[in-house]
Amino acid sequence: MKVAIVGLGIAGLRAAMLLEASGATVELYEARGRPGGRLHTIDEGGGAIYEAGGEWIDSDHNRVLSLLSEFNLEPDPKSNHWPGRVVYRGKSISEDSLWSDAMEDDLRVEAAAKEMCRELKLPAWDNPQHKELDERTLEHFLREHTQSERGLWWVTSRYRSDEGDDPENISLLGWLSMYKLYVDRDGDVMSAFRFPGGARSLCESMLGKIQGQAHFGKVLRKVHQDPLGVTLTFDGGVTTKVDKAILTLPPPALERVVFEPALSVQKRCAVEACRMSRAIKIVWQFKEAWWRDQGWGGGMHCDGPLQQTWDGGLGEAPILTAYVCGREAAEWVRLGDPVRAGVFELAKIYPEAAKTFERGWVHNWIGDSFAHGAFSSLAPGYVLEFMQHIGVHEGNVHFAGEHTANWAGFIEGALESAERVHAELIEPQA
Ligand SMILES: Cc1cc2nc3c(=O)[nH]c(=O)nc-3n(C[C@H](O)[C@H](O)[C@H](O)COP(=O)(O)OP(=O)(O)OC[C@H]3O[C@@H](n4cnc5c(N)ncnc54)[C@H](O)[C@@H]3O)c2cc1C
Incomplete structure (x- = not known):
């Protein structure tokens, strides 16, 4: 069986690994010039390394943890980041004495x-x-x-x-x-770990294990199905003909693909109704890690426009990351220079920020052409009317990605979806 997998985020990579292990031949297509999708570790040089996309692993995200152990990677515990600070109306306290x-x-x-x-x-x-x-x-x-x-x-x-x-x-x-999914958890399982050395090393290791050829810079435009199989057409007219296709594109990217014959009405409505969360990251590099000198890990929730920060550095350079969501995020990305505006806001709480700021970056997932947001979010009315249709296959075209999983939104969900499509393709033939 020849299977094309479109989208080389962690869902596509995992689906490829599982299918090859079951004897299928896979071809991989990705619009960007790299694997990982919304997992994106960036090395800016000079020791400034950080996660621009997905970062945290909960301690009961068992698929992520066992995938790491498959590659002999030890999850990096967050214990040195906690407790964070909570800043409200100019008063600051530690999160463990709220x-x-x-x-x-x-x-x-x-x-x-x-x-x-x-x-x-x-x-x-x-x-x-x-x-x-x-x-x-x-x-x-x-x-x-x-x-x-x-x-x-x-x-x-x-x-x-x-x-x-x-x-x-x-x-x-x-x-x-x-x-x-968390109700019977013990203690604080949320955001317990990060990827050792960044998510990139896991994604590259996964890609390295896959035999099928990976094609980068290939934007899917059209999916044609007939009794003989599935023909995919990419930008520039490149085509491939396969027995089955797995599409892992986030819903707004899927909306931009032409299907012949058209997708069912339920599927089209579900794809259109699935919203993406509005989350961005603003990342600053400082001359020194002034927060560590003050005896805290850099984690903060505040009532100002920065909302939340943590120590995002994976290399030598002192890095703070702000994670801003919702309406506020949409406003930050409209600013001419969100990096400096962010330093200005941070310096209102911590004057050291302005004195030691070196450089920074903003990662606008809302404006990202292949994601159109950070992760799927369940808008009012979506669950009962649309959600069940989003992951159902249509003929020989199968759908994966975090938005099709019970663990929707999470890296764990992307892996869950890879297991589901693997079962859809392999088990009926067993
Ligand atoms: C800022 C941010 C913070 C996050 N934090 C966390 C976290 O802490 N913990 C957590 O568990 N999750 C987090 N997430 C979510 C997590 O990153 C995602 O759930 C997961 O990476 C999604 O994987 P995926 O394979 O389903 O999708 P993707 O990674 O989006 O993969 C889909 C792939 O399809 C490609 N593609 C799109 N359109 C086309 C096209 N037309 N043709 C070809 N290819 C195409 C894309 O380029 C992409 O590579 C975060 C995400 C963001 C953005």
Whole structure:
């Protein structure tokens, strides 16, 4: 069986590895000039190395952790980053001694979420009796279960960071279904590890293990199916004919591809309805790691426009990363010089930032031509009406990528989707 895999993010790479191990012949096509997609470790020279895209691995993301161990890579623990600081209305405290009103609200939200998600089934769309939850937003839920202004700000900040967008854009059912995946976790499993040496080394190792040829700079434009197989056409008229194709493109990129015959109405509606979160990273290099000298790891949630920072350096150079989501992110990328504007904002809290700033970069995923956002986010109404159709194959064309998984949005979800398409292609023939 000859299979073309389009999109060499981690979903496409993993699908290729699994299919080859089962005896299929694979051909790989990628629009960018590199593998990894939304996993993108950047080396700017001079020891400035950081993740521009996906970065954190939760301790129960078992597929990611076992993939790392397959390549003898040890996950890098975040323990030196925690506790972070929390800055609200000019006051700064450590995350492990949060103001009691904020902590109580946090616990109230967690208790209510745990209670509600126990009633839910997985996958998320298997809850038709909870239409009302799908139409409600996470913002509504957070307001309902908090009692102080500071507590509401804190839980909003926390969950906006997880969701990559403002809680007003997230379906409560979608959020609770994701929460259910964590409900029986022990302690703090979120963002427990990073990729050792950056995600790039894993993606390159994966590519190195694949026998099939990888073609870079190939933008898929057309997919034609007939009884003899699937013909893919890329920019510049390059074509290939295969038995099966796996498309891992994020939904907005998929929308730009022509299908002959057209995709089913359910699939087209699902692709169009799937929203991408608005998250960006602003990265600064400083002369010295002034935050470490102050005895903290660089992690911060603040009520200003920078929202969240952490020590993002993977090399020698002192690097801080700001992770900004939602409406605020869309505003940052409209600025002429978000890097300097960011230093100005940071210096309002930490004057050392302005004094020691050297250079910086902004990674605008909202404007990225092959992602159009950071990761799929479950908008109100999406889960029950559209989500179940997004990963279903249409004839010999199969769909993978984080947006098609239970672990939607995560690296873990991208790997989950690779396992699913592998089973779709291989098991029926076994
Ligand atoms: C800023 C940011 C922070 C994140 N943080 C985390 C995190 O901490 N933890 C976590 O688990 N996840 C995180 N994520 C999400 C995670 O990175 C993604 O879920 C995962 O990498 C998606 O993998 P994928 O293979 O499904 O998609 P992608 O990596 O997007 O792969 C799809 C590939 O298709 C290619 N493509 C698109 N259009 C075409 C076309 N027309 N023709 C050919 N190729 C095409 C793309 O170039 C891309 O390489 C983050 C993402 C971002 C952007």
